[in-house]
Amino acid sequence: MRPTGSDPFEVLGLEPRFDLDAEELRRALLEASRRWHPDQWVLASAAEQHAAERRMSEVNEAFARLADPIERAAALLERFGHPLRPDRRPDPDLLAEVFELREEADEAAHEGGERLRRALDRIAAALADAERALADAFARWAAAGHPDADVPDVLRALDRVQYLRRTLAALQETRENPAA
Amino acid sequence: MELPVIQGIGRPGAADDAPILGIDLGTTHSLVAVYRDGRPEVLRDEDGEALLPSVVSFPADGGAPVVGAEARRRAELEPERTVHSAKRLVGRSAADLRETLASLPYRVVDAEGEMAVVDLGERTVSPQEVAAHVLRACRRRAARALGLDEAKLTRAVVTVPAYFDDAQRQATRVAARLAGLEVVRMVNEPTAAALAYGLDRKGASRVAVYDLGGGTFDVSVLELEDGTFRVVATAGDTHLGGDDFDRAIVERIAAEVREEHGVDLLAEPAARIALLRVAEEVKKELSRNDVAEFRFHDPASGLLVRRPIGVIEFQNWIAPLVQRTLDLAARALADAGMTTSDLDEVVLVGGSTRVPLVRAAVEQWFGRVPHARLDPDQVVALGAAVQAGILGGKVPGALLLDVTPLTLGIETADGAVAALIPRNSPIPTSAGETFTTFVDGQTAIALTVVQGEREMARDNRVLGRFQLRGLPPLPAGLPRVEVRFQLDADGVLRVHAREAHSGVEAEITVEPRHGLTDEAVERMLEEAWAHAEEDLEARRRADALLRLRTDVRSVEKHLGEARRGLDKDALIRLEEALEDAQDLLEETAAGEVPPPQRVQGVVDELEGAALPLAELLMDRVVTSAVRGRTVEEVAASPAPRTPQDEGNAS
Structure with a gap:
């Protein structure tokens, strides 16, 4: 995980929540850019230029983090006092499930063709489900006032999205470069 | 710290005194433009010529370097001392350039720091110096056209291919400095093109810019809204352009002649230049007609080559090159998360988009007729002038948000790349990642900064290496080294590393791997000013x-x-x-x-x-192309000389 700079929600002036609308996020980026982009400060003093550049960097970094559901989840957890620990253990059931999926995916990759396509579709569908579940977990957590007790639920949902995403990416790569 | 939003308070009046120049520093030619009276305008020389050939000739007699059209004419006189396509050498080593070098009539060697320089025999010239001569000529032209003292024109927006890496961007900045110009902003060429087209556009739209120049190809996807130009994705190839079309023709003709007559047309550098010139004309003719004749008299062998070339034949030769551009377009669209149907417009840039096959292929692939209202040779310069206008506060409400075209990362212990700033991230930006040690008690950690899209670090461009020393001797995996990348609006990188427990820190601005030290630049600056005006x-x-x-x-x-x-x-x-x-x-x-x-x-x-x-x-x-006829003609002509005789005689 990245060491976090400033809180990305704060940098972009957004309310900290998981179900951010892409359009809303884009608007926030444009607004912040109009204010902080170095091109708006070319005629200003060197110190101001430097400060603007730094602010704009933060804005772009914040946008990149919030645009990605996993990073957005990490930012939210950190904001409410639960920064992701690099040494956390995922749920054993999840690992078992992923292991099975991976085996199946490897076979499908080996066989290719229709079977590979079906495997891709299935994992993509599972990922979409997992992403919805993650959004729900965050919604419940927020509705309850971000209690510590709900954090394991959120983490489990987050790990699931992360693992499924990796499996899908690996499989897609196999399809694009079958030789590799 | 709260900053006032009012502009122009730091250096009042700077904008009115002299315009910021917009310069398209191209592989084959360059242009200079300014923003005035509410619009961008390309500046021309006394003959009304907008294009300045990016060619610099260094006369053997030690006279002042010759730039532009006159230098181009000298290419056949002193091919090995006349440098064209120097942009291809910028920020590169001779090893990087093996393919390119074969087609260059001048000699290229590696200087210190493994950077390519042109070897003139008695001395070497760096690509930055060559570019500086071209930039100085642009500046001189602008001064004349604007009726201003040259000394007043000190700031410029310079365009670079989106695919230029850190070393190439820094080298371009040095070239400008040698020419007495401060680069206030470097703009990616396709982005500049969108700026040139986008000013009069209302509402939101998504635009693909297809830019096929003489030596480089770029494709970018932009979102335009309320005067904001956001580059969403970009892809390209620094070694793909219209020059490759010319080369395809020459190689084909040369192969035919070799087979039929045993004559190597490419033996002499001067002949190669002349052949490429003919090929360029043939290519242009084939944009207007279905057949064009390749006609070349080889001075060495006395051979007169006459070969009619059909447009379909030509299209077959260049089809693989055009396909490569479409593959890259597909990648840019995929990165943008779009399909061709999401696009509102396709814009053509670069002289090579005049080739009908290119136009047709673009139209078919994107599924829409591309925009070509502006002169494809001028679009980039016009866009540079628009950006100059924006920076000078002359275009209220307009803002360009650009991206970095190449992924930046750190080499990991197993030789892979940990990506910190993925390609197509908006700039300026920053990013961080935590690393740890590999061995118990390790007190130093070496960091290699790489740029590129390959998975293994060794396949990418190394931007710099540095070490963080003085770590506390802890068991492997315990130290937490936080590495932060800071990428500025011109795409130049600074790296900072800090160990969390001990607070040990290290910072570098990525070494300017363009082969010139600061001292070398200073020395060249002095020499440049010492050079008297050229004795015509x-x-x-x-x-x-x-x-x-x-x-x-x-x-x-x-x-x-x-x-x-x-x-x-x-x-x-x-x-x-x-x-x-x-x-x-x-x-x-x-x-x-x-x-x-x-x-x-x-x-x-x-x-x-x-x-x-x-x-x-x-x-x-x-x-001629018809072999049967050729044989008859050759047989009928009196006393045909064989190439071998010719070789012995010369």
């Missing part, structure tokens, strides 16, 4: 003499044939002209300095008198 008369005389020498050698070589084949009057005229020329060369060798007009007169007379001889030689050996 001396230049003309030297050029004419050089040409005369070439002509004399050529006539002397074929004098025997002239005596056998020319009629009496023609022969007498030729022999007299040759004698005059030889006399003049002897005089000069003895130290006399003839006025250039006289030298030119002798050159003109000799070339006129040699025309019948040239015709005679051409009639001897004729080749």
Whole structure:
């Protein structure tokens, strides 16, 4: 995980929540850019230029983090006092499930063709489900006032999205470069 | 710290005094434009010419370098001292350039720091110096066109291919500095093109910019909204362009001639340049007509090549090159998370988009007729001028949000790349990642900064290496080294590393791997100013003499044939002209300095008198595309010389 700079929600002036609308996020980026982009400060003093550049960097970094559901989840957890620990253990059931999926995916990759396509579709569908579940977990957590007790639920949902995403990416790569 | 949003408070008046120049520093030609009276405008020379060939010739006599069209003319005179396509060398090592070098008539070697420089024999010239001469010529042209003192024009927006990496961008900045210009912003060429097109657009739209220049290809996807230009994704190839079309023609013709006549047209650098020039004309002709004739007289063998080329044939030769551009377009769209149907417009940039096959392929692939309202050669310069206008506060409400085209990362212990800033991230930006040690008690960690899209670090470009020393000796995996990347709005990187427990820190601005140290740049700056204005008369005389020498050698070589084949009057005229020329060369060798007009007169007379001889030689050996006919013609012509004889004689 990245060491976090400033809180990305704060940098972009957004309310900290998981179900951010892409359009809303884009608007926030444009607004912040109009204010902080170095091109708006070319005629200003060197110190101001430097400060603007730094602010704009933060804005772009914040946008990149919030645009990605996993990073957005990490930012939210950190904001409410639960920064992701690099040494956390995922749920054993999840690992078992992923292991099975991976085996199946490897076979499908080996066989290719229709079977590979079906495997891709299935994992993509599972990922979409997992992403919805993650959004729900965050919604419940927020509705309850971000209690510590709900954090394991959120983490489990987050790990699931992360693992499924990796499996899908690996499989897609196999399809694009079958030789590799 | 809260900053006022009002602009122009730091350096009041800076904008009004002199405009910021918008410069398209191109591989084959460059342009300079400014933003005035509410619109961008390309500045022309006295002859009304907008394109300045990006060619610099360094005369053997040590005279001042010649830039532009005149340098281009000198390419056949002193091919090994006339540098074109220097942009391809910028920020590269000779090893990087193996493919390119084969097609260059001048010699390229690695200087210190493994950066490519042009070897002129008595000295070397860096690509930055070459670019600086071109930039200075742009600046001079702007001063003249605007009626301003050149010294006032000190700031410029310079465009670079989106695919330029850190070293190439830094090298471009150095070139500008050598030319007395501060680069206030570097803009990616396709982005500049969108700026040129986008000003009058209302509402939101998504645009793909397809930019096929002489030497490089870029494709970008942008979102335009309320005056904001956001580059969403970009892809490209720094070694793909219209020059490759010319080369495809030349290689094909050369192969045919080699097979049919055993003659290597490409043996002489000067001939190669001339062949490429012919190929370029053929290519242009094929944009207007279905057939064009490739016609070339090879001075070394006396061979006259005449080869009609059909447009479909030509299209087959370049089809693989065009396909590569479409593959890259597909990648840019995929990165943008779009399909062709999401696009509102496709914009064509670069002279090579005039090739009908390119247009047709783009239209078919994108499924819409591309926009080509502006001159494709001028679009980028116009966009640079728009950005200059924006930076100067002359275009209220407009803002360009650009992205970095290449992924930036750190090499990990197993040789892979940990990506910190993925390609197509908006800039300026920052990013961080935590690393740890690999061995127990390790007290230093080496960090290698890489740029590129390959998975293994060794396959990417290394931007710099640095070490974080003095870590507390802890068990492996325990130290937490936080690495932060800071990428500025021009795409130049700074890296900072800090160990969390001990607070040990290290920081570098990525080493300017463009091969010039700061001292070298300073020295070149001094030399540049010491250089007197070019002595035009001396230049003309030297050029004419050089040409005369070439002509004399050529006539002397074929004098025997002239005596056998020319009629009496023609022969007498030729022999007299040759004698005059030889006399003049002897005089000069003895130290006399003839006025250039006289030298030119002798050159003109000799070339006129040699025309019948040239015709005679051409009639001897004729080749054409239709092989059967060729054989007959060659057989019928009297006393055909074989290339081997020619080789022995010369």
